[in-house]
Amino acid sequence: xxxxxxxxxxxxxxxxxxxxxxxxxxxxxxxxxxxxxxxxxxxxxxxxxxxxxxxxxxxxxxxxxxxxxxxxxxxxxxxxxxxxxxxxxxxxxxxxxxxxxxxxxxxxxxxxxxxxxxxxxxxxxxxxxxxxxxxxxxxxxxxxxxxxxxxxxxxxxxxxxxxxxxxxxxxxxxxxxxxxxxxxxxxxxxxxxxxxxx
Amino acid sequence: xxxxxxxxxxxxxxxxxxxxxxxxxxxxxxxxxxxxxxxxxxxxxxxxxxxxxxxxxxxxxxxxxxxxxxxxxxxxxxxxxxxxxxxxxxxxxxxxxxxxxxxxxxxxxxxxxxxxxxxxxxxxxxxxxxxxxxxxxxxxxxxxxxxxxxxxxxxxxxxxxxxxxxxxxxxxxxxxxxxxxxxxxxxxxxxxxxxxxxxxxxxxxxxxxxxxxxxxxxxxxxxxxxxxxxxxxxxxxxxxxxxxxxxxxxxxxxxxxxxxxxxxxxxxxxxxxxxxxxxxxxxxxxxxxxxxxxxxxxxxxxxxxxxxxxxxxxxxxxxxxxxxxxxxxxxxxxxxxxxxxxxxxxxxxxxxxxxxxxxxxxxxxxxxxxxxxxxxxxxxxxxxxxxxxxxxxxxxxxxxxxxxxxxxxxxxxxxxxxxxxxxxxxxxxxxxxxxxxxxxxxxxxxxxxxxxxxxxxxxxxxxx
Numbered sequence: 001x002x003x004x005x006x007x008x009x010x011x012x013x014x015x016x017x018x019x020x021x022x023x024x025x026x027x028x029x030x031x032x033x034x035x036x037x038x039x040x041x042x043x044x045x046x047x048x049x050x051x052x053x054x055x056x057x058x059x060x061x062x063x064x065x066x067x068x069x070x071x072x073x074x075x076x077x078x079x080x081x082x083x084x085x086x087x088x089x090x091x092x093x094x095x096x097x098x099x100x101x102x103x104x105x106x107x108x109x110x111x112x113x114x115x116x117x118x119x120x121x122x123x124x125x126x127x128x129x130x131x132x133x134x135x136x137x138x139x140x141x142x143x144x145x146x147x148x149x150x151x152x153x154x155x156x157x158x159x160x161x162x163x164x165x166x167x168x169x170x171x172x173x174x175x176x177x178x179x180x181x182x183x184x185x186x187x188x189x190x191x192x193x194x195x196x197x198x
Numbered sequence: 199x200x201x202x203x204x205x206x207x208x209x210x211x212x213x214x215x216x217x218x219x220x221x222x223x224x225x226x227x228x229x230x231x232x233x234x235x236x237x238x239x240x241x242x243x244x245x246x247x248x249x250x251x252x253x254x255x256x257x258x259x260x261x262x263x264x265x266x267x268x269x270x271x272x273x274x275x276x277x278x279x280x281x282x283x284x285x286x287x288x289x290x291x292x293x294x295x296x297x298x299x300x301x302x303x304x305x306x307x308x309x310x311x312x313x314x315x316x317x318x319x320x321x322x323x324x325x326x327x328x329x330x331x332x333x334x335x336x337x338x339x340x341x342x343x344x345x346x347x348x349x350x351x352x353x354x355x356x357x358x359x360x361x362x363x364x365x366x367x368x369x370x371x372x373x374x375x376x377x378x379x380x381x382x383x384x385x386x387x388x389x390x391x392x393x394x395x396x397x398x399x400x401x402x403x404x405x406x407x408x409x410x411x412x413x414x415x416x417x418x419x420x421x422x423x424x425x426x427x428x429x430x431x432x433x434x435x436x437x438x439x440x441x442x443x444x445x446x447x448x449x450x451x452x453x454x455x456x457x458x459x460x461x462x463x464x465x466x467x468x469x470x471x472x473x474x475x476x477x478x479x480x481x482x483x484x485x486x487x488x489x490x491x492x493x494x495x496x497x498x499x500x501x502x503x504x505x506x507x508x509x510x511x512x513x514x515x516x517x518x519x520x521x522x523x524x525x526x527x528x529x530x531x532x533x534x535x536x537x538x539x540x541x542x543x544x545x546x547x548x549x550x551x552x553x554x555x556x557x558x559x560x561x562x563x564x565x566x567x568x569x570x571x572x573x574x575x576x577x578x579x580x581x582x583x584x585x586x587x588x589x590x591x592x593x594x595x596x597x598x599x600x601x602x603x604x605x606x607x608x609x610x611x612x613x614x615x616x617x618x619x620x621x622x623x624x625x626x627x628x629x630x631x632x633x634x635x636x637x638x639x640x641x642x643x644x645x646x647x648x649x650x651x652x653x654x655x656x657x658x659x660x661x662x
Contacts, residue, residue, distance in 0.1 A: 006424060031458070041455060095320060096309060105452065106384065112230070114611040
């Protein structure tokens with residue numbers, strides 16, 4: 001073994017890389033199982049029919065989503081297929097409007113606008129937008145805001161009107177509700193602080 | 199000069215031009231934080247941000263490709279195979295960038311359908327370019343790979359650096375195919391998206407710039423091949439040994455299993471090691487050659503690359519990478535601070551070093567020096583460090599007031615953004631951004647004029 005011989009380090013580079021790739025492949029197979037819709041960390045899309053909360057779990061020592069009883073979205077019970085189609089549409093809205101280049105999802109994005117990981121659970125919908133829009137439910141307030149953000153400004157940094165029609169806005173709201181039920185290992189911490197079930 | 203090196207110069211010109219666009223878009227993005235109504239509903243923040251980060255990727259990619267087209271014929275002593283195709287595709291590449299820019303400025307976004315993703319905007323950070331353009335980039339990169347591999351085969355010769363380069367180009371190309379999917383599930387979407395972003399930036403790009411720097415060190419300081427190849431292997435071993443599973447620090451909060459907190463935290467904590475190795479390498483080489491060089495600006499930019507990479511990517515990354523800290527620092531301007539320093543240190547400085555190496559050859563001078571480059575070097579690095587500092591102050595304020603105290607709600611976000619520490623950090627970023635932009639102007643001036651008046655004879659390998 002001559003550590004001044006480039007061949008020694010070449011062998012080290014090849015073997016280290018190979019080992020790490022194998023480990024990553026194994027972890028990826030396992031992780032993809034857990035993060036598919038219906039996996040241990042990511043709920044099925046029809047979770048939008050249920051109540052979703054976010055509470056501190058003393059066993060895991062972190063905030064975790066809590067799935068409660070039935071709570072219809074837009075007064076409708078979605079089948080799994082309908083929920084999937086709604087999510088597909090919601091994701092296409094999110095990508096086509098480049099939401100990620102202002103907002104963040106699971107903390108990934110552009111930091112100019114609020115993180116949307118638990119946006120469904122944000123108390124601001126009840127405290128600010130429901131009175132402002134005169135909507136009866138949180139989801140209706142969200143739809144009205146998403147369709148006409150210019151009519152409901154909250155502070156200096158406004159959201160532009162991205163010309164969402166009602167079905168597109170509803171799809172985004174459904175997407176945000178589903179996303180709030182994803183187990184994100186406690187991120188964000190203390191969301192809403194006194195928040196229990198919504 | 200080989201035809202390949204002439205093509206390299208074209209790539210360098212395009213890269214420097216896009217570097218300028220990146221700075222303008224960056225200044226504009228910074229300005230929105232101070233004046234949110236600026237260009238509202240005309241050219242919103244997200245479009246400026248897209249320009250800023252996409253031109254960042256493209257100018258660095260063009261810089262890397264230019265560097266390889268520059269050094270490859272030198273390495274093998276022959277013209278690059280299939281160079282005519284690469285020459286044509288360079289113009290196709292530039293035309294595609296121009297068309298995408300026009301669409302981003304005048305169309306910006308489309309309806310919620312596949313057509314938008316194919317022809318307007320994919321809306322995935324860093325890879326917003328519509329799919330047709332992404333297909334074009336794949337074609338350009340495949341041609342680039344063909345150029346490198348075919349030239350090696352024709353020359354019937356492989357060096358250690360070339361082996362590393364060729365093997366690195368395989369994942370570099372394959373990973374880019376991840377620019378196309380639009381998976382419904384955000385968790386799986388981000389899982390694969392990070393394979394592209396992390397494995398490019400903290401994997402294949404690190405190895406690629408390692409190859410380029412190896413050639414640069416031989417060129418600028420006359421370092422022996424045995425030494426640079428040994429260091430290259432060590433770097434590859436450490437970069438991929440820590441970086442492949444270091445991917446885990448992006449898997450803390452996207453819905454992935456909890457074991458990523460430990461794996462990601464541990465391996466990312468080790469990620470500074472290869473970058474520290476580069477610093478040791480740079481100091482060792484500089485010392486072994488008594489700081490003698492034939493190209494002083496390139497030499498200093500190489501040193502800046504080594505230190506910038508270690509501090510910006512390594513130390514600043516380590517500072518926020520442990521999950522206990524990242525829970526609060528994640529998704530704040532703290533990340534932006536690290537991102538600016540890391541991209542600049544790891545790649546920006548390296549590409550500029552290569553620009554000066556090419557400049558020296560084009561000028562035909564044996565010793566390149568002057569005054570203007572020092573101003574460019576100083577202003578760019580001073581501006582960058584100032585921006586990073588401002589963003590760090592803003593980011594830490596955000597981590598405390600929005601994340602830790604406020605609990606990351608909308609109201610907490612607003613409170614964080616209006617916090618005086620945050621606001622002053624944003625003003626600092628803007629001011630230092632202007633200094634950085636001034637440095638860019640001097641850099642361009644110097645690249646256009648450096649060596650013009652220097653004597654073309656008399657070999658002078660001088661100590662600074």
